[in-house]
Every structure is written in structure tokens, then in C-alpha cells.
Amino acid sequence: MNESTNFEPRSTSARVGPKCVIVAGFLVVAGVWTNQELGAQQAKPEVFSKYVDATGEISLPDDFETAFVHLGTVAVATESDKPVDELHGTYTRSEDLAAFLKDGKFPDGAILVKDVRSTSHSELTTGDAAYGAGVKVWFVMIKDSKGRFPENDLWGDGWGWGLFEGKDRAKQVATDYTTDCRSCHVPAKKNDWIYTQCYPALSKESKVAGSAEETKGSTAKSD
Numbered sequence: 001m002n003e004s005t006n007f008e009p010r011s012t013s014a015r016v017g018p019k020c021v022i023v024a025g026f027l028v029v030a031g032v033w034t035n036q037e038l039g040a041q042q043a044k045p046e047v048f049s050k051y052v053d054a055t056g057e058i059s060l061p062d063d064f065e066t067a068f069v070h071l072g073t074v075a076v077a078t079e080s081d082k083p084v085d086e087l088h089g090t091y092t093r094s095e096d097l098a099a100f101l102k103d104g105k106f107p108d109g110a111i112l113v114k115d116v117r118s119t120s121h122s123e124l125t126t127g128d129a130a131y132g133a134g135v136k137v138w139f140v141m142i143k144d145s146k147g148r149f150p151e152n153d154l155w156g157d158g159w160g161w162g163l164f165e166g167k168d169r170a171k172q173v174a175t176d177y178t179t180d181c182r183s184c185h186v187p188a189k190k191n192d193w194i195y196t197q198c199y200p201a202l203s204k205e206s207k208v209a210g211s212a213e214e215t216k217g218s219t220a221k222s223d
């Protein structure tokens with residue numbers, strides 16, 4: 001009995017021995033790998049968004065129409081007594097939407113794209129339908145919670161702000177977000193400058209059914 005009790009621990013330690021060696025070997029390999037990773041990261045300048053270069057120049061994603069999530073479209077009559085003549089569609093990446101749904105805010109590097117289209121009108125079986133025609137402009141906002149580009153006039157208030165004309169989606173044309181963008185976004189300042197009430201996924205109030213009166217009320221609140 002005693003003999004067997006004494007024997008068991010020795011046997012266990014004999015079995016554990018080789019495992020320890022394997023685990024230690026794995027840690028050494030893991031350690032080398034981690035150091036290599038760190039070395040590679042330190043060598044590269046920080047790239048926080050593939051749509052922003054080292055000087056803060058913003059580019060329009062090539063594939064946002066197919067790869068991003070469409071948050072919603074706002075129909076706009078640019079002259080109040082005329083019919084709808086613009087459609088404003090807003091898109092973000094699925095990971096940015098997921099982060100927003102989790103934390104209630106867009107994370108560093110999040111991107112929003114808005115396209116402004118003129119409209120075609122037709123009598124369809126639904127009624128007088130207005131649908132998107134050619135693109136007039138694209139707007140881009142990229143979240144920057146670190147204030148990375150203090151010298152660049154397209155960056156400030158926690159975002160990078162870009163504008164592209166329909167005739168050339170490769171050329172960013174805004175020069176200063178404080179004059180080109182900011183004043184128009186002041187009504188949305190409390191929502192981190194984003195008109196969240198326009199998008200069902202971002203806003204509880206636009207997810208539920210409401211009367212015309214309520215809809216009017218929520219617009220008035222944002223002004």
C-alpha cells in the first residue's frame with residue numbers, strides 16, 4: 001500500500017517532466033515570434049487607416065458601394081417648394097457599425113462615406129418615384145481620436161473631413177473643414193458631428209414607427 005502510494009507521485013512527476021520541456025520549448029518559440037512582430041511594427045510608421053496617408057491626405061474607398069453597409073438615404077429637396085432633387089446615401093464598414101452598436105460611438109479609424117446623387121423621376125407602380133442618378137459629390141469622414149494631424153486643415157473635432165467631386169473620385173478637393181464642413185454639422189455636434197437620427201441602425205428614434213408629427217418633432221430637436 002505504502003509502496004504504491006509512494007510510487008504514484010514519482011510516476012506522475014516522471015510523466016509531467018517531458019510535458020514541461022515541450023511547454024518551455026513552445027514559450028521560447030512564442031517569445032521569438034512576438035519579438036519579431038514587435039520589431040516589424042516598430043519599423044513601420046503608424047498607419048491607422050488605409051484611406052489616409054502619412055500627411056493626412058484622405059482618399060475615397062474604391063469599393064464602398066459594394067463592401068460597406070448602407071446606413072440609409074436622406075431625400076432632399078434643395079429648394080423647399082420643389083420636389084426632391086437629391087438623394088444622400090451614407091455608408092460605413094461593418095466593423096465600424098458593430099463597434100458603434102457596442103459602444104454607442106464610432107471608434108478610431110471608423111469611416112463614413114456619403115454620396116450625393118441627383119434624381120431621376122418616374123411614375124412607377126408605387127407612385128412618383130425619385131431614384132439616384134449621377135453622383136454630384138462624395139463626402140468622407142474618418143474618425144481620429146488622437147488628433148494626429150494638427151497641421152492639416154482637413155482634420156479637427158475628432159474627424160478627418162474629405163470631399164470628392166463626381167467627375168473625379170480620385171481627387172480630394174476640400175481645403176479647410178472649418179469653412180467647408182463644420183458649420184453645417186454643428187446641429188449634430190452632440191452626436192459626435194454625425195446626423196445619427198437619419199440612420200435606423202444608429203438611432204433608436206428612427207428604428208420605430210412614428211407619426212408625421214413625431215418625425216417633425218425629432219427634426220426640430222436636431223436644429
Ligand code: HEC
Nearest residue numbers: 074088112114139140141161162163174180181184194195
Ligand atoms: C450645407 C450643409 C453641409 C455641408 C457644407 C456639409 N455637410 Fe455633411 N451633412 C449635412 C447634413 C444635413 C447631413 C445629414 C443629412 C443629409 O445628408 O442631408 C450630412 C451628412 C454627412 C455625412 C454622413 C454622416 C452624417 O453625419 O449624417 C458625412 C460623411 C458628411 N456629411 C461629411 C461632410 C464633409 C466631409 C463635409 C465638408 C467637406 C460636409 N459634410 C459638409 C450637411 C452638410
